[in-house]
Amino acid sequence: MTVPVAPDPRIAALSAACAGADPATVVERTLAVYGSECAIAFSGAEDVLLIEYARLTGHPFRVFSLDTGRLHPETYRLFAAVEERFKIRIEYCFPEAAAVERLVRSKGQFSFYRDGHGECCGIRKVEPLRRQLSGLKAWITGQRRDQSPTRAEVAVVQRDPAFTGLNGGVLAKINPLAAASLAEVWAAIRAYELPFNSLHERGFISIGCEPCTRPIQPGQHEREGRWWWEESTKKECGLHAAK
Numbered sequence: 042m043t044v045p046v047a048p049d050p051r052i053a054a055l056s057a058a059c060a061g062a063d064p065a066t067v068v069e070r071t072l073a074v075y076g077s078e079c080a081i082a083f084s085g086a087e088d089v090l091l092i093e094y095a096r097l098t099g100h101p102f103r104v105f106s107l108d109t110g111r112l113h114p115e116t117y118r119l120f121a122a123v124e125e126r127f128k129i130r131i132e133y134c135f136p137e138a139a140a141v142e143r144l145v146r147s148k149g150q151f152s153f154y155r156d157g158h159g160e161c162c163g164i165r166k167v168e169p170l171r172r173q174l175s176g177l178k179a180w181i182t183g184q185r186r187d188q189s190p191t192r193a194e195v196a197v198v199q200r201d202p203a204f205t206g207l208n209g210g211v212l213a214k215i216n217p218l219a220a221a222s223l224a225e226v227w228a229a230i231r232a233y234e235l236p237f238n239s240l241h242e243r244g245f246i247s248i249g250c251e252p253c254t255r256p257i258q259p260g261q262h263e264r265e266g267r268w269w270w271e272e273s274t275k276k277e278c279g280l281h282a283a284k
Contacts, residue, residue, distance in 0.1 A: 064091075068091060079215075089230065104131050106132070116248065134170065175207065180214060186220065245257075247264050
């Protein structure tokens with residue numbers, strides 16, 4: 042028998058409060074409502090802008106990141122630069138060693154090229170994220186609607202459709218940059234003089250694990266450099282499910 046999860050009235054209230062609000066205001070209102078029970082998911086360009094908005098609120102804030110063990114060296118250097126810039130310690134989330142060991146021993150280091158990226162991402166990203174979110178009541182992401190077809194309907198404030206939060210309860214998912222464009226994000230990054238991954242200067246736009254990320258060519262969509270051997274409708278790793 043499935044036990045129903047009690048609704049969180051704060052999600053609807055925050056959604057109403059953030060209707061039409063700019064991203065910085067969305068971050069401020071989210072931190073005011075959820076406090077330390079909320080954290081920012083950090084991996085790249087959009088997310089560092091969210092950290093800057095959080096800093097500007099004056100509220101305490103938490104930041105976490107998924108360290109898959111296969112990130113680019115430049116990504117690890119970005120982590121260090123962000124910690125130095127904002128005087129924070131990122132909460133790194135690591136995959137279970139035994140699960141990684143089983144996968145690599147049975148299928149090799151690059152099974153995702155043959156079998157698709159879902160299994161590897163499930164072990165290295167989704168399971169660590171699930172563990173992290175189980176201690177939160179809300180998380181803030183850098184999702185944008187223009188990133189891929191699978192994100193076209195992203196809401197600014199929503200109940201997370203894929204994960205539960207603290208004590209198995211409802212989890213709020215906040216996407217302050219949902220309506221922003223890539224150009225707008227980068228204009229803000231430049232204006233605030235924020236650190237960014239040096240791979241962006243070498244043609245990388247959307248950056249994930251090293252074996253699954255490559256530069257894009259002029260005219261290509263930003264997500265075409267991720268899992269390039271798969272269809273565009275499959276360019277998700279399981280962290281962000283549709284409604």
